[in-house]
Amino acid sequence: MTPEHLPFLQQLMLMLAATALFTSFVLLEQARLTAAVHAFAWQGFLMAMITILVAAGTQHTHLFFSAALTLGLKALLIPAMLHRLIRRLGLDRHREVLRHPVVVIMMAVALVIFSYWLVLPIIRQEFNFTRNIVALSLAVVLIGMLMMVVRQQAVAQVLGFMSMENGLFLAAVSATGGMPLVVELGVAFDVLVAMILFGVFFFQIRDSIDSLDVDRMSRLTERDDET
Amino acid sequence: MMHALYFTVFTPLAGALLLAGIRSPALAGWLNVFISAVTFAAAAMLAWNVAASGALAGLSFRVDDFNVYLLVLTAFVGLNTSIFSRPYMRHVYESGRSSHAGTRLYNSMYQVFMFTMLLALATDNLGVLWVAIEGATLSTVLLVSLYRTPEAIEAAWKYFILCGVGIALALFGTVLVYFAAQHILNDPGAGLRWSALYGVANQLHPAIMGLAFVFLLVGYGTKVGLVPMHQWLPDAHSEGPTPMSAVLSGLLLNVALYAVVRLKMLVDGSLTGTESPHLAGHMLMGFGLISFLVAGLFLHRQRDIKRMFSYSSIEHMGLMTFAFGLGGPLATFGALLHMLVHSLTKSAIFITVGHAAHISRTQTIDHIRGLIRTQPEVGWCLLLGVIAVAGFPPFGIFASEFLLLSATIQAQPLFTVALLVGLAVAFAGLFRHVQPMVYGAAVEGQQPVQANMFPVAIQLGVVLWLGISIPAFLARWLDRVTGLITGSHLL
Numbered sequence: 001m002t003p004e005h006l007p008f009l010q011q012l013m014l015m016l017a018a019t020a021l022f023t024s025f026v027l028l029e030q031a032r033l034t035a036a037v038h039a040f041a042w043q044g045f046l047m048a049m050i051t052i053l054v055a056a057g058t059q060h061t062h063l064f065f066s067a068a069l070t071l072g073l074k075a076l077l078i079p080a081m082l083h084r085l086i087r088r089l090g091l092d093r094h095r096e097v098l099r100h101p102v103v104v105i106m107m108a109v110a111l112v113i114f115s116y117w118l119v120l121p122i123i124r125q126e127f128n129f130t131r132n133i134v135a136l137s138l139a140v141v142l143i144g145m146l147m148m149v150v151r152q153q154a155v156a157q158v159l160g161f162m163s164m165e166n167g168l169f170l171a172a173v174s175a176t177g178g179m180p181l182v183v184e185l186g187v188a189f190d191v192l193v194a195m196i197l198f199g200v201f202f203f204q205i206r207d208s209i210d211s212l213d214v215d216r217m218s219r220l221t222e223r224d225d226e227t
Numbered sequence: 228m229m230h231a232l233y234f235t236v237f238t239p240l241a242g243a244l245l246l247a248g249i250r251s252p253a254l255a256g257w258l259n260v261f262i263s264a265v266t267f268a269a270a271a272m273l274a275w276n277v278a279a280s281g282a283l284a285g286l287s288f289r290v291d292d293f294n295v296y297l298l299v300l301t302a303f304v305g306l307n308t309s310i311f312s313r314p315y316m317r318h319v320y321e322s323g324r325s326s327h328a329g330t331r332l333y334n335s336m337y338q339v340f341m342f343t344m345l346l347a348l349a350t351d352n353l354g355v356l357w358v359a360i361e362g363a364t365l366s367t368v369l370l371v372s373l374y375r376t377p378e379a380i381e382a383a384w385k386y387f388i389l390c391g392v393g394i395a396l397a398l399f400g401t402v403l404v405y406f407a408a409q410h411i412l413n414d415p416g417a418g419l420r421w422s423a424l425y426g427v428a429n430q431l432h433p434a435i436m437g438l439a440f441v442f443l444l445v446g447y448g449t450k451v452g453l454v455p456m457h458q459w460l461p462d463a464h465s466e467g468p469t470p471m472s473a474v475l476s477g478l479l480l481n482v483a484l485y486a487v488v489r490l491k492m493l494v495d496g497s498l499t500g501t502e503s504p505h506l507a508g509h510m511l512m513g514f515g516l517i518s519f520l521v522a523g524l525f526l527h528r529q530r531d532i533k534r535m536f537s538y539s540s541i542e543h544m545g546l547m548t549f550a551f552g553l554g555g556p557l558a559t560f561g562a563l564l565h566m567l568v569h570s571l572t573k574s575a576i577f578i579t580v581g582h583a584a585h586i587s588r589t590q591t592i593d594h595i596r597g598l599i600r601t602q603p604e605v606g607w608c609l610l611l612g613v614i615a616v617a618g619f620p621p622f623g624i625f626a627s628e629f630l631l632l633s634a635t636i637q638a639q640p641l642f643t644v645a646l647l648v649g650l651a652v653a654f655a656g657l658f659r660h661v662q663p664m665v666y667g668a669a670v671e672g673q674q675p676v677q678a679n680m681f682p683v684a685i686q687l688g689v690v691l692w693l694g695i696s697i698p699a700f701l702a703r704w705l706d707r708v709t710g711l712i713t714g715s716h717l718l
Contacts, residue, residue: 118438119438121434121435121437121438122434122435130406134403134406138399141395141396141399145392145395148388148392154384157388161388161391161392161395164392164395165395167399168395168398168399168402171399171402171403172402172405175402175406176402176405176406176409176415176418177409177415179354179402179405179419180352180354180416180418180419182287182352182354182355183352183354183355183357183358183419186354186355186357186358187354187357187358187398189358190358190361190362190365193362193365194365194387194391197365197368197369197387198387200369201372201380201383201384201387204372204375204380204383205380205384207375208375208376208377208380208381209377214384217377217380217381217384218381219377219378219381220378220381220382220385220461220462220465220466
């Protein structure tokens with residue numbers, strides 16, 4: 001079955017999900033932090049749009065609420081908090097260039113392919129659409145993880161963390177029509193608390209090592225040179 | 228009937244809100260003990276109810292023999308640690324290592340942590356389970372960095388990031404489980420209810436459940452401290468305040484393992500009749516054995532006393548994971564007993580270590596010497612705790628490890644060699660460090676501190692008792708849990 005056999009609504013959702021994956025690539029490569037936060041906000045916006053489409057398609061009214069929650073949290077509040085932190089930390093002009101951009105991008109591409117391979121077991125169960133969207137969301141999750149590995153800057157790592165959360169949300173909303181409301185609220189609460197704590201940590205880290213380059217924190221390793 | 232449950236779970240939450248508003252550190256310390264005591268009383272009452280009338284199921288809570296035993300254990304260790312933490316944190320505050328606000332944060336977050344643990348155990352909803360375990364990270368991460376040293380901040384950041392990523396993968400697994408359930412259950416809202424899923428486990432799509440379990444195991448396994456996702460654990464344990472290390476080792480690891488076992492029950496149900504019915508079990512065995520062996524080796528090269536005992540925790544969690552993976556009534560019974568005795572022993576050890584570190588004003592093993600000379604009760608408790616945790620008779624860990632070894636000989640004889648070697652390596656690793664710490668001449672300037680060894684004595688006493696004779700009611704109880712997990716009874 002090819003994509004054009006799918007209903008229009010599902011095609012639209014797939015396109016939005018693919019765009020969200022594209023924003024993941026942007027996040028991965030973007031050297032300027034402020035621009036990266038913008039990309040993250042766009043990703044959150046796309047998540048909210050997809051949720052509205054699912055809500056319209058499935059008549060699950062509680063999804064409209066969760067779309068509003070996503071829009072407020074992922075597209076507005078968290079980016080705003082990050083912008084404020086970046087300003088207060090004086091990182092407006094901060095640029096962090098990846099050491100091996102080509103390698104990183106190739107790894108991200110490999111992760112996308114890997115995600116599609118991983119969801120193959122679902123193939124035998126009729127759902128072409130679900131398989132695509134689960135693969136896309138898994139790719140967003142894994143690229144977020146890759147971002148946390150290759151970026152050394154604490155703020156960029158947090159962006160990776162948050163975009164992982166976006167990928168998880170995408171999977172929950174599109175493959176299953178959203179988690180039960182209590183779970184969704186709990187997850188949103190956890191994300192918000194995590195963001196506040198990250199903000200606290202940025203300042204603690206800066207006070208401790210005079211920079212937010214977390215690779216410089218290397219006191220706690222298994223080593224023998226202590227005397 | 229449900230009142231005891233609500234009391235157990237929500238008392239800590241109310242307590243946390245209350246403690247957040249208390250300014251006096253002395254009062255807050257006492258309140259912390261009081262709230263923990265109320266929680267423990269409620270948990271004991273709950274256990275009584277469950278023992279009398281079987282499993283309780285409520286709105287989105289479900290308490291059966293399995294989780295009620297862990298609820299009581301969690302509340303008990305929580306109470307004992309709070310008794311220890313009152314004078315300990317007072318000492319920390321008076322010596323200026325933590326600020327006034329920091330102490331207030333500590334007391335409040337201690338109760339939030341207890342709340343998340345109890346909620347994770349009592350809930351029936353896999354999504355809420357996830358939220359609670361993530362909440363446990365969030366509530367403890369600021370406590371790890373409480374002392375604000377560069378090491379503490381690094382440890383907290385590592386803890387936050389690693390557990391955050393791990394737990395995100397577990398959420399993906401949970402979504403997949405929900406996805407698999409949607410084709411079976413008519414009521415989509417029930418798709419995350421463990422009890423509803425367990426009833427239809429054999430209809431859940433095996434391929435999706437297998438995939439989900441990989442994510443869930445890696446995710447919750449991070450919290451269990453399974454190698455290679457264990458990197459956060461020694462750091463967080465060594466840099467945070469000692470009462471935190473005690474509850475992290477004694478409780479958080481157990482609760483994460485509990486989550487893995489619950490999910491394994493679902494996956495096993497779904498995979499029966501396929502080509503690989505023991506997929507989940509084999510994965511647990513693999514991760515467990517590797518953790519067990521690697522942690523045993525790492526014990527040898529530790530220089531920090533709390534770091535050393537956190538590797539010992541990884542080792543024991545690995546052993547339990549292996550045993551749950553092995554399956555079968557004997558191994559499961561042994562693993563359940565091991566969960567109980569390890570939790571009690573390890574938190575007792577951390578409490579003692581806290582006193583030892585105050586006596587010698589350092590956590591470096593090389594500088595802690597002659598504890599028995601300086602303060603006999605601390606030295607002896609440390610020695611006895613280590614004897615217990617290394618698996619010597621007559622302590623309870625000997626009994627559970629003996630059961631585990633017998634089960635391994637029955638089911639997979641080849642692994643027995645690996646287990647025996649691992650136990651020997653770990654034993655050597657512990658004793659080479661502990662022996663000079665307790666015996667020998669005291670270092671100049673070591674002063675006895677005011678130490679309340681009562682919680683330690685109680686916990687080690689219980690472990691000793693369980694090693695000499697397991698009371699009949701407890702054996703029957705654990706046997707009922709074994710029946711719940713494996714479907715067949717031991718006794």
